Amino acid sequence: xxxxxxxxxxxxxxxxxxxxxxxxxxxxxxxxxxxxxxxxxxxxxxxxxxxxxxxxxxxxxxxxxxxxxxxxxxxxxxxxxxxxxxxxxxxxxxxxxxxxxxxxxxxxxxxxxxxxxxxxxxxxxxxxxxxxxxxxxxxxxxxxxxxxxxxxxxxxxxxxxxxxxxxxxxxxxxxxxxxxxxxxxxxxxxxxxxxxxxxxxxxxxxxxxxxxxxxxxxxxxxxxxxxxxxxxxxxxxxxxxxxxxxxxxxxxxxxxxxxxxxxxxxxxxxxxxxxxxxxxxxxxxxxxxxxxxxxxxxxxxxxxxxxxxxxxxxxxxxxxxxxxxxxxxxxxxxxxxxxxxxxxxxxxxxxxxxxxxxxxxxxxxxxx
Numbered sequence: 001x002x003x004x005x006x007x008x009x010x011x012x013x014x015x016x017x018x019x020x021x022x023x024x025x026x027x028x029x030x031x032x033x034x035x036x037x038x039x040x041x042x043x044x045x046x047x048x049x050x051x052x053x054x055x056x057x058x059x060x061x062x063x064x065x066x067x068x069x070x071x072x073x074x075x076x077x078x079x080x081x082x083x084x085x086x087x088x089x090x091x092x093x094x095x096x097x098x099x100x101x102x103x104x105x106x107x108x109x110x111x112x113x114x115x116x117x118x119x120x121x122x123x124x125x126x127x128x129x130x131x132x133x134x135x136x137x138x139x140x141x142x143x144x145x146x147x148x149x150x151x152x153x154x155x156x157x158x159x160x161x162x163x164x165x166x167x168x169x170x171x172x173x174x175x176x177x178x179x180x181x182x183x184x185x186x187x188x189x190x191x192x193x194x195x196x197x198x199x200x201x202x203x204x205x206x207x208x209x210x211x212x213x214x215x216x217x218x219x220x221x222x223x224x225x226x227x228x229x230x231x232x233x234x235x236x237x238x239x240x241x242x243x244x245x246x247x248x249x250x251x252x253x254x255x256x257x258x259x260x261x262x263x264x265x266x267x268x269x270x271x272x273x274x275x276x277x278x279x280x281x282x283x284x285x286x287x288x289x290x291x292x293x294x295x296x297x298x299x300x301x302x303x304x305x306x307x308x309x310x311x312x313x314x315x316x317x318x319x320x321x322x323x324x325x326x327x328x329x330x331x332x333x334x335x336x337x338x339x340x341x342x343x344x345x346x347x348x349x350x351x352x353x354x355x356x357x358x359x360x361x362x363x364x365x366x367x368x
Contacts, residue, residue: 001029001100002026002027002028002029003026003027003028003099003100003125003126004024004025004026004125005026005027005124005125005126005368006022006023006024006025006124006125006343006368007022007024007025007089007121007123007124007125008020008022008023008089008090008091008123008124008343008346008347009021009023009087009088009089009090010051010052010053010087010088010089010090011085011086011087011088012054012072012077012080012083012085012086013084014077014081014084014085015077016071016072016073016074016077017069017071017072018053018054018056018068018069018070018071018072019067019068019069020052020053020067020068020070020347021066021067021068021347022066022067022343022347025125025126027126027128029100030100030101030102030107030128031102031103032102032103032104032107033104033106033107033130033132034101034102034107034128034129034130034131035098035100035101035102035107035110035111035115035117035128035129035130035131035134036098036100036101036126036128037094037096037097037098037115037117037119037126037128037129037134038096038097038098038099038125039094039095039096039122039123039124039125039126039127039368040094040095040096040114040143040147040367040368041094041096041142041143041144041146041365041366041367042091042093042094042095042122042123042147042365042366043093043094043147043148043151043335043337043363043364043365043366044346044355044363044364044365044366045092045093045148045152045363046243046282046283046284046358047092047151047282048090048091048092049355049356049358050283051088051090052090052356053070053352053356054072054076054080055072055073055076055286056070056071056072056073056076057070057071057072057073058070058352058353058356059353061349063347063348065344066344066347067347068347068352089120089121089123090120090121090122090123091119091120091121091123091127091366092118092120092122092151093116093118093119093122093147093148093149093150093151094117094119094127094147095114095115095116095117095137095143095144095145095146095147095149096114096115096117096127096143097112097114097115097143098110098111098112098114098134099126101131104131106131107131110131110134110136113136113137114136114137114141114146115129115134115135115136115137115146116134116135116137116146116150117129117133117134117135118133119133122366123343123346123366123368124343124368125343125368135149135322135326137326137329138326138329141329141330144337144340144365144367145330145334145335146329147335147365148179148335149325149326149329149333150325152179152180152183152333152335153183153329154306154310154318154321154322154325155180155281155306156180156183156184156187156333157187157321157324157325158304158306158309158310158313158321159171159173159184159241159304160184160187160188160191160193161309161313161317161321162239162279162304162309163193163239166239166277168237168238168239168275168277169193169194169236169238170193170194170195170196170235170236170237170238171184171188171193171196171237171239171240171241172195172196172198172228172232172237172239172240172241172253172257172278173195173196173197173241174219174240174241174242174243174244174249174253175198175199175200175242175243175244175282175284175360176197176198176204176208176213176216177197177199177200177201177204177207177208177360177361178243178360178361178363179335179336179361179363181197181208181360182207182208182211182336183332183333185197185208185211185213186211186212186331186332187332189212189213190332194215194234194235194237195213195214195215195235195237196215196217196228196231196232196235196237197213197215197217198217198219198228198249198253199216199218199219199360200218200219200220200360201218201220202218202221204216204218204360204361205217205218207361215231215234217231219249225252225255225256228252228253228256229256229259229260232257232260233260233263237257238257238261238274238275238276238277239277239278239279240253240254240257240277240278241278241279241281241304242278242279242281242282243280243281243282243283243284244280244282244283244285245280245282245283245284245285245289246284246285246286246287246288246289246290247285247287247289247290248290248291248292250278250280250289250301251289251290251291251292251293251294251295253278254276254278254295254299254301255292255294255295257274257276257295257299258271258272258276258294258295258296258299261274261276270296270297270298271295271296271297271298272296272298273298274298275298275299275300276295276298276300277299277300277301278300278301278302279301279302279303279304280301280302280303280304281303281304281305284358289301335363336361336363337363337364337365338354338361338362338363338364339351339354339364339365340364340365340366340367341364341365341366341367342366342367342368343366343368346364346366351364
C-alpha cells in the first residue's frame with residue numbers, strides 16, 4: 001500500500017538560493033523495525049530552524065503558497081557546501097498515530113498506537129521512524145502534549161546528568177524563560193539542584209519566579225554582572241549552559257564564576273583554581289563568541305549537543321531519562337506554544353517572521 005501526502009523540503013543551491021517548499025510525497029509500507037506515523041503535531045525547535053533557514057534573509061524572501069525562496073549569505077553558503085543541491089526533509093520530532101508497521105515484533109507492537117518519535121522528517125503528512133526511537137503515549141495524552149517529548153526534555157535532563165558526571169553541583173542557564181528553561185527549573189527543584197537563571201526581561205523574571213525559581217536575573221538590568229556573581233556565589237554553580245552562543249554572555253558567566261571563586265582568596269596572577277565551565281548549545285545569536293578573559297586560566301568553553309551526549313551516556317542512562325519524561329510528560333516536561341500552523345501556513349511570511357525570530361517563549365507547533 002502507498003500512502004500519499006505532503007513533505008517539507010529545504011534545498012540550498014551553490015549560488016546561495018535557499019528554497020523551502022511543500023511538495024507531494026508518497027510513502028511505501030514500512031519494513032523491519034520501521035513504523036509509519038501519521039503526523040499530528042510537530043514543534044519547531046531552534047535546531048530545526050538551523051536546517052530550515054539557517055542565516056538566510058527571510059525578511060526579504062519571495063513567498064508564495066507553500067514555498068519560500070531566500071538568499072543565504074555568501075560565507076554561509078560556502079560553509080554549507082556539503083548540502084548544495086540536496087532537497088532535505090526537516091522536523092526532528094513529532095507525535096502521531098502508527099498507521100503501518102514493519103514485520104519486527106517491536107514495530108508490530110506499536111501499530112494503531114499514538115506515539116512520540118524522532119524521525120527527522122516530521123514536517124509532513126507521514127513520517128517513517130524506527131520503533132526503538134518511538135515511545136507510546138499514555139492514555140489521555142494528546143499528540144500536542146507528546147510532540148515535544150524528546151528534544152527539550154532530554155536536553156534539560158542532559159544538563160543535569162552532565163553536571164553530575166563532571167563533578168559540578170549547580171547550574172547557570174541562559175535564555176532561561178524558554179520551554180526548555182522552564183523544564184529545567186522544575187527538574188532542578190525536584191532534584192535539589194541549585195540553578196541560576198538568566199533571562200532578558202522583567203516579565204520573564206516573573207514567569208520563572210512564579211514557577212518557584214529562586215535565582216532569576218534580567219541580563220538587561222543595571223548591575224547584572226554583580227547580581228550574577230552574587231547568585232553564583234550563593235549557589236556554587238560553576239557549570240553554565242548558553243543557547244545564545246554569539247556575543248559576550250558566555251564570557252560574562254565565566255567572569256562572574258571567577259569573581260565568586262576568588263572572594264576571600266589570596267591573589268593569584270593565574271586566577272582561582274576552581275574549575276569553571278560554560279557549554280554553548282545553540283546559536284540564537286549567530287555572531288562571534290566574544291571572550292574578555294577576566295577569569296584566570298582554570299576554565300573551559302565547549303559545545304554541547306544532545307545526540308553525542310546520549311551516545312556517551314549509554315543506554316541505561318538514556319532509558320532512565322526517557323522513562324522520567326514519559327512519566328511526567330504533562331507536568332514537569334509540559335510544553336507551551338504561541339501558535340499552531342498547518343504545513344503550508346508554516347511557510348507564510350507572517351509565520352516565518354514570527355518563529356524564525358527565535359524569541360524566548362514563542363514556540364510554534366505544526367499540525368499537518
